[in-house]
Amino acid sequence: MNSDKITKGVLLLSSLLILFVAGGMMYSLVEGAIPAFKSFGLKFVFSNNWNPTEGKENYGALPFISGTIITAVAALLISLPLSFSASLFIGEYYRGTKLAKVLGTMVDLLAGIPSIVYGLWGFYVLRPLLIDLGLPNQGFGVFTASVILAIMIIPYATSLSNEIIAMVPNELKEAAYSLGATKSEVIFNVVVPSARSGIVAGYILSFGRALGETMAVTMLIGNSNVIPDSFFSTGNTMASVIANQFGEAEGLKLSALIAIGLLLFLITGIINAIGKFIIKKMA
Amino acid sequence: MKNLTLIILAVFFLGACSNSSNKSGEEKAASSKKVALTAAGATFPMPYYNMVFKAYTSETGTLLTYGGIGSGGGIRSLTDKVVDFGATDAYLSDDKLAEMPAEVVHIPTVLGAVVIAYNLPGVDDLKLSNELLEKIFMGEITKWNDPALKANNEGVDLPDMDITFVHRSDGSGTTFIFSDYMTKISSKWADGVGAGKSLQWPVGMGAKGNPGVAGTIKQTEGAIGYIGSEYAFAQKIQTAKVQNSAGNYIVPSIASVSAAAKGEIPADTRIMLTNSDDPDAYPISGFTWIILYKEQNYNGRSKEQALATVSFLDWLVSIDAQGQAEKVHYAPLPDAAAEKAKAILRSVAFDGTPLL
Numbered sequence: 001m002n003s004d005k006i007t008k009g010v011l012l013l014s015s016l017l018i019l020f021v022a023g024g025m026m027y028s029l030v031e032g033a034i035p036a037f038k039s040f041g042l043k044f045v046f047s048n049n050w051n052p053t054e055g056k057e058n059y060g061a062l063p064f065i066s067g068t069i070i071t072a073v074a075a076l077l078i079s080l081p082l083s084f085s086a087s088l089f090i091g092e093y094y095r096g097t098k099l100a101k102v103l104g105t106m107v108d109l110l111a112g113i114p115s116i117v118y119g120l121w122g123f124y125v126l127r128p129l130l131i132d133l134g135l136p137n138q139g140f141g142v143f144t145a146s147v148i149l150a151i152m153i154i155p156y157a158t159s160l161s162n163e164i165i166a167m168v169p170n171e172l173k174e175a176a177y178s179l180g181a182t183k184s185e186v187i188f189n190v191v192v193p194s195a196r197s198g199i200v201a202g203y204i205l206s207f208g209r210a211l212g213e214t215m216a217v218t219m220l221i222g223n224s225n226v227i228p229d230s231f232f233s234t235g236n237t238m239a240s241v242i243a244n245q246f247g248e249a250e251g252l253k254l255s256a257l258i259a260i261g262l263l264l265f266l267i268t269g270i271i272n273a274i275g276k277f278i279i280k281k282m283a
Numbered sequence: 284m285k286n287l288t289l290i291i292l293a294v295f296f297l298g299a300c301s302n303s304s305n306k307s308g309e310e311k312a313a314s315s316k317k318v319a320l321t322a323a324g325a326t327f328p329m330p331y332y333n334m335v336f337k338a339y340t341s342e343t344g345t346l347l348t349y350g351g352i353g354s355g356g357g358i359r360s361l362t363d364k365v366v367d368f369g370a371t372d373a374y375l376s377d378d379k380l381a382e383m384p385a386e387v388v389h390i391p392t393v394l395g396a397v398v399i400a401y402n403l404p405g406v407d408d409l410k411l412s413n414e415l416l417e418k419i420f421m422g423e424i425t426k427w428n429d430p431a432l433k434a435n436n437e438g439v440d441l442p443d444m445d446i447t448f449v450h451r452s453d454g455s456g457t458t459f460i461f462s463d464y465m466t467k468i469s470s471k472w473a474d475g476v477g478a479g480k481s482l483q484w485p486v487g488m489g490a491k492g493n494p495g496v497a498g499t500i501k502q503t504e505g506a507i508g509y510i511g512s513e514y515a516f517a518q519k520i521q522t523a524k525v526q527n528s529a530g531n532y533i534v535p536s537i538a539s540v541s542a543a544a545k546g547e548i549p550a551d552t553r554i555m556l557t558n559s560d561d562p563d564a565y566p567i568s569g570f571t572w573i574i575l576y577k578e579q580n581y582n583g584r585s586k587e588q589a590l591a592t593v594s595f596l597d598w599l600v601s602i603d604a605q606g607q608a609e610k611v612h613y614a615p616l617p618d619a620a621a622e623k624a625k626a627i628l629r630s631v632a633f634d635g636t637p638l639l
């Protein structure tokens with residue numbers, strides 16, 4: 001038998017399997033979400049009234065959509081200066097030194113810590129600290145969740161960006177130096193522009209991660225199903241409400257939770273598409 | 284490349300082997316007549332079920348597996364007929380019973396309660412009247428040194444501190460019993476919030492599970508919340524005295540919880556025991572139930588399987604099992620309730636003939 005053909009067949013089969021799994025997931029999400037959308041229509045997305053009490057049942061996902069987007073954007077903004085500096089430090093300023101290697105390893109290590117550990121640390125260390133600083137709601141809320149998320153997503157943006165930054169050809173930098181450019185001029189006029197698509201890709205990856213993060217957020221956000229009225233008030237996110245409520249959910253409520261899952265799937269998909277578009281435009 | 288073919292063949296071969304060995308294992312189990320029962324449902328009675336299920340297995344050899352997947356999951360599993368019996372903290376309403384594929388009966392197994400836990404440094408005696416419960420949980424009282432709270436707790440030094448209400452973020456039978464009680468004592472709560480496994484809360488923040496709520500209260504000065512008694516008693520959490528319908532302030536305990544079931548119980552045992560009129564009863568108490576089909580011949584189940592199911596449940600409500608409930612902080616069924624459970628089990632049949 002032609003072994004080449006067999007290899008090809010096996011590879012094709014496993015690739016198709018991935019397609020099949022992703023398609024099946026999409027199908028079951030859509031199928032499960034139909035009753036919720038049938039009952040509430042578009043109001044499901046734009047209503048802020050989430051009431052699971054029998055007889056008064058009404059499901060609006062806006063509190064969770066807003067909570068998810070606010071925490072993810074805030075986390076991205078908080079992590080941006082940190083991961084950008086870290087990636088420049090590791091990838092350019094101190095490239096190849098022991099210090100950069102240690103720092104790089106530490107950043108990668110951050111990515112490996114399970115999210116429940118971040119949650120515990122946030123609950124027992126960060127939260128009391130924030131209470132001492134005078135934060136309302138006993139330190140629970142959108143802000144606390146965003147800070148934890150920011151720390152969690154630092155490694156994703158950092159490791160991708162510093163690898164891309166380190167890959168910028170030396171010839172380019174040497175040419176700039178020979179024209180009399182200073183180190184910071186080289187970095188901001190040569191290194192960053194030529195690495196920007198990779199840097200943006202890193203931030204999109206970390207934004208996607210922040211959108212879907214569940215455990216650490218649920219431990220710190222306060223889980224109140226309302227649109228947060230300030231940056232320091234309690235709220236809830238899409239992933240967190242699903243994790244909290246699916247166990248006892250049935251009927252319309254189960255469908256509403258699946259519909260939130262579908263929306264999360266779509267939002268992540270849109271973010272990825274925007275990211276790909278930006279990378280294409282910049283490259 | 285030939286190696287690859289070999290590897291694939293080897294994998295298939297190994298797969299086939301493990302399949303056949305599984306089969307012979309099943310046959311072995313069947314030939315030695317060891318019956319295995321599967322159940323799933325409420326997490327609230329799990330410590331009790333884990334203990335007595337194990338005791339029953341070592342006594343009789345009947346294998347028992349229980350999955351703590353929540354009351355909703357227990358009902359779903361029974362509807363899908365993937366378990367021998369389910370477990371739930373909230374009885375099935377008439378509508379839900381009608382939706383089930385066949386007639387379902389309820390067996391009460393044990394009693395639990397919901398306690399009001401709080402964290403106030405220096406305060407170890409707190410009395411909460413019905414009116415205070417309503418005002419605190421509706422968000423109308425927001426400070427611990429509110430005049431209404433002070434008036435009800437004379438001699439207690441209540442601090443000038445914000446009240447932080449911690450509720451469950453996950454759907455839970457504990458929330459159901461708590462909100463059912465609130466609905467009975469407060470018309471404002473009944474109209475504005477209602478009863479259910481998860482609610483639209485007027486105030487407060489959510490934490491997951493009894494450990495989550497208890498941990499948040501413990502970590503947060505000025506916090507108040509509700510916790511399942513089995514967890515609170517085991518962890519020796521500080522609890523408030525709650526006013527019952529006779530006007531007495533009752534400390535939650537095994538005895539005061541058990542007292543809640545002393546009154547009249549309907550033949551099908553579907554009753555919420557909250558706000559019991561017994562003068563010694565702790566008012567936020569309730570049954571937890573096991574649910575099973577009245578006709579046990581379904582899905583090709585054998586008669587042995589059916590008989591093992593009802594014999595086990597008969598043992599579960601007997602004194603042999605009930606006597607152990609206190610060890611894991613549950614209140615045993617009062618005699619009258621146990622009698623009702625036994626009578627219901629005697630109506631469970633296989634092909635129309637009662638099994639017991």
